[in-house]
Amino acid sequence: MIPDSPFTLVLSGGGLKGLAHVGVLKALEERALVPSLVVGSSIGSLIGAAWAAGVPVRQMEARARLIRRKDVFQVARADVALRRLLAPSLYRREPLEALIASLVGNATFSDLKRRLLVNTVDLHSGMQVMWGLPGLRSTKVADAVAASCALPGIFPPREINGRDYVDGAIIENLPVRMAASLGEGPILAVNVAAMSVRRSALETQGFAATYSRGIEIVMQTQIETQLRDWKGPPLVLVQPKVEHISMFAFDKTDELIDAGYRATANTLDQLGTRLGGIARGMHPVRRLRVLVDEERCVGCGSCVVQAPQVFRLDAKGKAEVMTPVQSWSPIDGAYVLNCPTYAISVRPEDSAA
Numbered sequence: 024m025i026p027d028s029p030f031t032l033v034l035s036g037g038g039l040k041g042l043a044h045v046g047v048l049k050a051l052e053e054r055a056l057v058p059s060l061v062v063g064s065s066i067g068s069l070i071g072a073a074w075a076a077g078v079p080v081r082q083m084e085a086r087a088r089l090i091r092r093k094d095v096f097q098v099a100r101a102d103v104a105l106r107r108l109l110a111p112s113l114y115r116r117e118p119l120e121a122l123i124a125s126l127v128g129n130a131t132f133s134d135l136k137r138r139l140l141v142n143t144v145d146l147h148s149g150m151q152v153m154w155g156l157p158g159l160r161s162t163k164v165a166d167a168v169a170a171s172c173a174l175p176g177i178f179p180p181r182e183i184n185g186r187d188y189v190d191g192a193i194i195e196n197l198p199v200r201m202a203a204s205l206g207e208g209p210i211l212a213v214n215v216a217a218m219s220v221r222r223s224a225l226e227t228q229g230f231a232a233t234y235s236r237g238i239e240i241v242m243q244t245q246i247e248t249q250l251r252d253w254k255g256p257p258l259v260l261v262q263p264k265v266e267h268i269s270m271f272a273f274d275k276t277d278e279l280i281d282a283g284y285r286a287t288a289n290t291l292d293q294l295g296t297r298l299g300g301i302a303r304g305m306h307p308v309r310r311l312r313v314l315v316d317e318e319r320c321v322g323c324g325s326c327v328v329q330a331p332q333v334f335r336l337d338a339k340g341k342a343e344v345m346t347p348v349q350s351w352s353p354i355d356g357a358y359v360l361n362c363p364t365y366a367i368s369v370r371p372e373d374s375a376a
Contacts, residue, residue: 030298031206032058033199036065036171036192036242037215038235038270039279042087043263044070046283047213048080054291056298060206062153062198064142064191067213068171072164073126075139084280086126092273095119099179116179119172123165132160132167140205141167142191142198146180151194153201176234192216195249196242203255209301210258213283216242217266235270250305250354257301260353261290305352310372313349313359315342319366326367329358348372 032051034044044067051057063071073083097118102110132139132155140155141164153159154167162183170181170188180187191198202210216239250260263286268275291298293307313333322340326333337343349355349369359367 028298028300029059029207030056031060031062031202031208031210032071033197033202033210033212034061034063034067034071035197035212035214035216035246036067036174036190037196037239037265038066039272039275040215040263040265040268040270041066041070042276042279043215043265043283043286044213045080045083045087046263046280046285047261047287048074049084049280050284050287050291051211052080053288056291058137058211059208060138060140060202062140062142062202062206063171064196064198065172065174067215068141068168068191069123069126071139072123072141072168075135075137076127076130076164077136078126087280088276090122090273090276093118094122096271113176114178116169116173116181119178120165120169123168123172127164127168130164131162132164135164139164140198140201141171142195142201143167143170143188144191144194146175146187146189149194151191151201152188153191153198156205174238192238192242195245197246197249199253199255199258200249206256209256209298211261211298212258213261213263213287214246215263215265215283216246217262239270247354247357253305257303257306259290259294259298259301259306261286262353263287305354307353309351311349311351311356311369312347312372313344314347314368314370315344316366316368317341319364321364321366323363325361325363326358329361333358342366 061071061075095118097115099110099115140153143152143154145152154162166181166183170183171191172178173181174190180189196216197212197214199210199212263282265279265282290307294301320341322336324336326342327335333344333346334342335345356369359369
């Protein structure tokens with residue numbers, strides 16, 4: 024890899040799973056790869072802002088290990104008790120805003136030595152607003168990050184210049200469109216919001232758990248939709264293996280950081296070339312063989328509807344693979360996850376049967 028090749032780093036939201044972004048930065052630093060622009064949403068904006076403010080990756084890693092639930096989530100008891108359904112959120116804003124301020128201080132976007140964009144949404148107009156753009160650089164970075172982390176219902180909206188802003192993830196959790204318009208070179212996008220693992224009944228009990236699971240599903244569906252027919256600059260999609268971890272887990276920090284590091288290192292190694300020299304399209308691409316377990320298949324036809332170029336129903340009404348070997352980008356293969364009986368599987372095309 025050529026260290027000086029410009030590229031844009033996009034960091035998604037995903038609750039505490041976003042601590043994997045620290046591992047991403049660690050892997051990039053080891054390879055002397057420095058983004059020319061960082062675009063962050065929700066916790067991705069917090070990690071990106073800390074990096075842009077000059078916080079060393081080692082310090083971020085140490086600080087992440089010290090974060091406890093009380094440092095982020097404190098129930099807004101008075102609001103919930105007195106205002107009930109008129110309460111602005113379930114949790115108070117002060118703990119999270121104190122954490123943000125401790126990392127980025129009072130700096131404005133103009134004060135930053137590194138280029139940063141923070142993804143938010145104007146609550147009243149529904150418009151996406153990217154702080155850090157020309158004309159939006161005099162705002163305090165901490166205010167923009169607090170707005171980007173204000174997931175509606177969880178944290179109250181953040182007022183900036185008389186208007187209320189919330190988490191940009193409700194429009195674009197992985198803000199690659201803006202990155203394609205404003206950045207240089209390829210895009211390295213990190214998605215920590217994947218939801219391919221089933222949640223148990225215990226993991227979906229209560230308002231916060233049910234709400235976060237719903238948000239996970241919305242975020243992943245949104246990302247798959249916007250990337251399915253990607254026509255922008257070369258895009259390298261990194262998806263750390265964190266889908267089994269809850270958005271609000273505070274006891275998985277080491278695992279999250281390691282997952283971000285490993286996924287980034289493995290993806291960069293797979294490219295086998297300098298980041299600035301890859302072709303257009305989405306990367307990395309893998310050759311996989313698609314298999315159907317006939318005993319599990321009930322012939323529902325879901326796979327045929329989703330991928331008619333891959334499947335058909337045979338004479339017995341079971342799914343049949345017409346083109347077994349497929350070239351997959353990182354977002355392909357939703358039909359595997361959506362099979363209701365788990366009858367579809369894949370394996371590397373060159374592996375043993």
